Amino acid sequence: MIQKVTKIKDFGILDNHKPDMVTKPFNVFNLIYGWNGSGKTTLGRLLRCLENKKNHSEFAEADFVVESVTNGKIDSKTYNHNLEIKVFNQDFIKDNLDLFDATTKPILFISKTKIDEKKLLDKHKNDLKTSELEIIKIDKDLGVYNKKADDFHKDAAKSIKDFLLGTIYATVHYNKSLSANIWKVILLQPEILESYVLTEEELTTQKSYTLIDSEKAEIDPSTLPVAIDIDKIAEIYSEVNGLIATSISAKVIERLKDNPDMGEWVATGLTLHKIHESDNCEFCGQTLPENCIANLEAHYNKEYQELIGNITELATKLLQGIRTEIVNQSHLLFQTFTERYNNSLTETNKNIQLVNAEIQDLISVLELKKSNPFATLEKVVIEKEVFDNFNAHLKTIVDVIGEHNTTSKAYSDLAEKAKIKIENHFVSQAAIEKDLKSIEKEITDNLELKRTETTISHKLKDAIKILADDLSTDTLAIAKINENLHKFLGRNDITLHRIEEGGYQLLRNGRVARNLSEGEKTAISLIYFFSKIRENDAEIANQIIVLDDPISSFDSNHLFNASSFIKKSTQGAKQIFVLTHNFWFFKQVRDWMKDKNKRPKQEDDGIKANFYVTKSGLIQDADKTLTETHSEYQFVFSSILKYQNSETISMSESFNLANSIRRMLEAFSSFKTASNGGFNAVLQLGINKGFDQQQKERIYYFLNKYSHLDRIESFDNTIETLLEEGVNVVNDVLMVIKLIDEDHYKSMLKACGYEDKLTYLEV
Numbered sequence: 001m002i003q004k005v006t007k008i009k010d011f012g013i014l015d016n017h018k019p020d021m022v023t024k025p026f027n028v029f030n031l032i033y034g035w036n037g038s039g040k041t042t043l044g045r046l047l048r049c050l051e052n053k054k055n056h057s058e059f060a061e062a063d064f065v066v067e068s069v070t071n072g073k074i075d076s077k078t079y080n081h082n083l084e085i086k087v088f089n090q091d092f093i094k095d096n097l098d099l100f101d102a103t104t105k106p107i108l109f110i111s112k113t114k115i116d117e118k119k120l121l122d123k124h125k126n127d128l129k130t131s132e133l134e135i136i137k138i139d140k141d142l143g144v145y146n147k148k149a150d151d152f153h154k155d156a157a158k159s160i161k162d163f164l165l166g167t168i169y170a171t172v173h174y175n176k177s178l179s180a181n182i183w184k185v186i187l188l189q190p191e192i193l194e195s196y197v198l199t200e201e202e203l204t205t206q207k208s209y210t211l212i213d214s215e216k217a218e219i220d221p222s223t224l225p226v227a228i229d230i231d232k233i234a235e236i237y238s239e240v241n242g243l244i245a246t247s248i249s250a251k252v253i254e255r256l257k258d259n260p261d262m263g264e265w266v267a268t269g270l271t272l273h274k275i276h277e278s279d280n281c282e283f284c285g286q287t288l289p290e291n292c293i294a295n296l297e298a299h300y301n302k303e304y305q306e307l308i309g310n311i312t313e314l315a316t317k318l319l320q321g322i323r324t325e326i327v328n329q330s331h332l333l334f335q336t337f338t339e340r341y342n343n344s345l346t347e348t349n350k351n352i353q354l355v356n357a358e359i360q361d362l363i364s365v366l367e368l369k370k371s372n373p374f375a376t377l378e379k380v381v382i383e384k385e386v387f388d389n390f391n392a393h394l395k396t397i398v399d400v401i402g403e404h405n406t407t408s409k410a411y412s413d414l415a416e417k418a419k420i421k422i423e424n425h426f427v428s429q430a431a432i433e434k435d436l437k438s439i440e441k442e443i444t445d446n447l448e449l450k451r452t453e454t455t456i457s458h459k460l461k462d463a464i465k466i467l468a469d470d471l472s473t474d475t476l477a478i479a480k481i482n483e484n485l486h487k488f489l490g491r492n493d494i495t496l497h498r499i500e501e502g503g504y505q506l507l508r509n510g511r512v513a514r515n516l517s518e519g520e521k522t523a524i525s526l527i528y529f530f531s532k533i534r535e536n537d538a539e540i541a542n543q544i545i546v547l548d549d550p551i552s553s554f555d556s557n558h559l560f561n562a563s564s565f566i567k568k569s570t571q572g573a574k575q576i577f578v579l580t581h582n583f584w585f586f587k588q589v590r591d592w593m594k595d596k597n598k599r600p601k602q603e604d605d606g607i608k609a610n611f612y613v614t615k616s617g618l619i620q621d622a623d624k625t626l627t628e629t630h631s632e633y634q635f636v637f638s639s640i641l642k643y644q645n646s647e648t649i650s651m652s653e654s655f656n657l658a659n660s661i662r663r664m665l666e667a668f669s670s671f672k673t674a675s676n677g678g679f680n681a682v683l684q685l686g687i688n689k690g691f692d693q694q695q696k697e698r699i700y701y702f703l704n705k706y707s708h709l710d711r712i713e714s715f716d717n718t719i720e721t722l723l724e725e726g727v728n729v730v731n732d733v734l735m736v737i738k739l740i741d742e743d744h745y746k747s748m749l750k751a752c753g754y755e756d757k758l759t760y761l762e763v
Contacts, residue, residue, distance in 0.1 A: 001575045002026050002047075002083070002544060005619065006073070007065040011046060012058075013039045016617030024621050027610040029593045032579045033586045033626060034614030035659060040579050041089065043614060044548030047577065048087035051546075053079035056091075084538075084574075088529045089548035093521075121467040128460040131453055138450045145442045152436055153179035159426045163203075167210035169419055182427045183436070196421075196428035203425065209418035216334050218405040218412075221398055225323045228355070228387045236318070237382045240362050243311055244369045244377040304373060311370045318363050322356050325349040326397070333404050344396035351390035358383055468536055484527045488561050494520060519551075526550050526562070530569040545570050546577040551585045563588040583632035590627065615656045625752070633667045636660040638752040640730060649726030654702075657726060661733050662703050672740060679703060686736035695732040702729045 003025040008014045016039070034040035045056050046064060055062050055076055066074045071081040153176035161174040186196065198206065272282065280287055328345055330338045362380065369377055431437070478496055486492040494513060497505045506513040506524075516524075526547075533543060551562040563585065570576050580586050593609035611622035625638035639660045643649060649657060665679030673681040683696045738745040749755045 001028070001069045002050075002085075003067045003069060005046070005064065005066050007063070008046070009063040010059060011062040011064055012042045013037075013617035014042050014046065014064075014619075017619055021618055021620050022612070024610045024612075026575070026577070027608055028575055029596050029609035030575070030577045030612065031586065031589050031593055031609070031622075032577065032612045032614060032619075033581070033583070033622065034579070035581050038581075038614040039617040039619070040581060040614045041548060042617070043619065044087060044089040044546060044579055045091060047085065047546045048089060048091055049076065050074065050079065050081065050083065051085040051087050083544055084542050085544045085546065086529070086533045087546040087548070088526060088550060089546075092529060093525045117467055117470060121464060124460050124464050124467065128457060128464065131457040131460060134453050135450060135457065138446050138453065142443065142446045142450070145439055145446065148439050149180075149436070149443065150176055152430065152434055152439070153177075153183070156182075156427045156430045159430070160423055163207070163422060163426065164210065164419070166212065167207065168212055168415060169210055179427060182423050183431065186424060186428060186431075193428045193432055196424040197432070198421065198425045203422065206418040206421050210415045210422075216332060216404070216408050216411070218408045219329065219332055219401050221401050221405075224326065224398060224401075225352070225394065227391045227394055230384065230387055230391075233384075233387055234382060236314075236362070237380060239314060240365060241379045243307070243314065244365055245379070246307055246373075247376060307373055308370060311366050311373075315363050315366045315370075318359050318366075321359050323352045325352050333400070334407055337400050337404050341397065341400045344393050344400065348390065348393040348397055351386065351393055354383075354386045355390050358386055481524075481527050481531055484530075484565070485524060488523050488527060488565055489520070490561065494524075496524075522551065523562075526565070540570075540573050543573055544575040544577075545573045546579070548579045549581060550578070551580070551582060559585045559588060563592065567592055583635065587630070594627075629752075633664065634748070634751055636664045636667075637748050638754075640664060640733065641749070641752055641754050643727065643730045644734065646727050646730075654726050657730070658703050658705070661699075661729070665703075665733065668737060668740075682740070683736065686739055689739050691736050691739055695735070699729055699732050699736075702726070 004019060004022060005017065006019045008017045032040060032043070045059070046062075046066075049056055049059075049062070049064075050066060062076055064076045068074060068081060068083060071083060074081045074083075157174040157176055157179040160179070161172070164170055164172070186193070269282070272278075276282070326345055326349060328342070330341050330345075333341055365377060365380055369375070482495050485494060485496070493509045494516075495507045497507050506516065533545070534540065547566060550566060551559055559582070566578070566589070578589050580589070590611065593611075596608040611627050613620055613622045613626055625635055625642070629635040629638060640657065643657060662679055665682045669678055669682045673685055680700065683691070683699060687693060687696055734745070737748075746755075
């Protein structure tokens with residue numbers, strides 16, 4: 001059985017599908033409800049891809065995964081399954097019926113007059129089983145030799161890894177894949193295998209190049225401090241001098257100006273008094289003197305605040321320029337570079353101290369200005385030599401490390417060549433001892449045998465298909481189809497009649513039927529479908545049956561007949577999926593399937609039927625608003641009530657919500673307005689009863705913007721505003737219904753189980 005869809009990509013609206021939104025795996029009986037454009041039809045097409053074992057032409061690049069009980073994960077790249085899936089949908093009708101010409105493809109059925117062909121068909125089926133068993137045997141032999149090859153490469157890889165312990169390659173992850181790649185390279189070379197095998201002395205020599213002490217690793221120069229941009233330093237000095245020379249135009253309070261520490265204290269107090277809206281002094285509790293706050297604000301004006309902020313910001317930036325002294329890493333260098341490195345490091349660290357001192361001096365000057373912003377300080381002069389010296393000595397260190405890395409790389413190349421010789425030695429030596437070439441020849445021979453046997457199998461399958469087509473007999477099948485069609489439609493005026501040229505003529509009251517209704521077309525297609533799935537003694541117990549909108553255009557009488565016919569025709573099937581957009585048909589099938597869950601528990605939990613809903617490409621478990629309601633009006637009413645207390649509504653929810661509101665208002669209009677003028681007539685009736693015009697326009701715009709659409713046009717820039725309006729629209733709609741018919745509104749709350757959960761809206 002199919003359990004769930006775990007991945008969908010490039011399959012139309014189903015790209016929105018999120019597996020975690022479906023909590024119930026598919027059951028024996030599965031009923032899926034969804035309006036047009038919700039993804040229901042696309043889901044049916046996905047299941048038909050499983051039947052045909054190829055992607056639908058409209059979704060050629062689709063990538064999806066379906067999980068099943070017996071086949072595990074089935075993906076759209078390989079379609080690796082043996083499930084018998086039969087899908088009835090518009091694609092099936094298109095592939096099997098040409099109702100415009102009133103003909104069908106022959107219905108396959110085995111004829112009593114073609115016994116010899118039936119025996120040949122049975123022989124081909126037995127030969128096919130024998131061929132498939134032979135393929136299984138070959139696969140088993142392939143498994144044995146593939147394991148030998150795998151074990152060889154595992155052992156060879158371990159030998160290499162063990163030999164290179166204590167070398168710079170000790171951490172290399174040697175595995176069977178790496179050994180196999182080494183072997184492939186060896187086979188491409190003209191030399192014989194024996195030429196790659198080294199003596200003990202040669203092995204020791206090659207290993208010496210890979211020992212840890214024989215090589216120094218490259219050093220990452222990015223850990224060093226960066227050079228100082230002299231032009232940027234000059235700009236910083238200029239910015240500092242600009243700030244410390246800044247004069248403030250303000251109503252100066254001399255005592256605060258002359259006592260900077262007191263000025264800072266009062267500035268903080270002023271801020272606290274504003275925050276707490278204090279009328280009394282928070283220090284002594286007395287009433288603040290008149291104009292006290294105003295005078296202080298004049299002292300600490302905007303110019304004053306901006307200066308303090310600029311000083312603080314620049315001081316913070318300067319702090320980020322403080323450099324940490326470089327840690328001595330001379331032990332990582334080749335000996336020839338250590339002296340130059342140490343000398344340059346000492347000088348660089350001295351200059352780092354001088355650079356940091358210069359930066360600290362600038363910070364101190366800024367702090368002095370900050371503590372007494374009314375004072376004008378002396379200009380600071382850049383010590384350019386300090387920064388130039390730092391850059392010069394730092395460059396020497398960078399150059400030394402660069403020379404070291406160049407030397408290190410040369411050592412690495414030598415070690416890499418030694419590593420390759422060691423790898424080739426162990427793989428070649430083992431290949432000679434274990435005759436790896438013979439093992440690989442067995443693999444190649446068995447692959448060729450499998451290709452040959454697979455070709456035989458495919459030819460048998462083609463022959464079986466041709467014989468099965470030839471063995472179709474129409475007399476009994478046509479009689480049964482006509483019998484079912486007459487029962488289904490409740491009349492016998494439509495009949496299928498076989499013509500000499502092949503195919504069938506559709507007759508109405510003995511004459512060619514030229515204007516079949518959509519209901520009649522669908523009825524014939526459905527009956528033909530159920531006849532076809534029983535061809536060639538097929539067992540329905542092995543089949544997964546999928547029915548997508550099998551009653552798309554039937555009247556209410558046909559809905560009942562369709563439900564009864566489907567119930568009878570699918571009896572005993574392995575698994576059933578019914579997808580529909582018709583609520584009344586959904587209700588009939590739902591009630592039939594729910595009876596499956598009422599049977600006494602046996603070996604399992606007794607639950608055989610599950611219910612789902614599709615919305616904007618999302619496949620979700622159906623909740624009680626769908627499984628318990630008795631009309632579509634109640635269903636959409638309940639769906640809308642869910643959003644009354646929502647804080648926000650997403651874009652996809654807005655589409656579903658708008659369609660639900662439109663359906664509810666149109667249904668409400670059918671029995672509340674004489675003109676049956678749709679949702680606008682209800683809104684106008686609300687206006688007549690005192691509903692607000694602005695609220696009416698909000699509902700009208702929301703419905704026209706979102707309902708019957710699956711996307712927003714790219715040039716629309718009102719999306720976010722409309723999304724925010726979603727909750728308001730829900731309340732507006734419920735309010736207008738309550739305003740027009742309060743008794744009806746309250747009865748619907750009760751019917752939907754919201755009587756005690758929602759507060760009645762106040763009009």
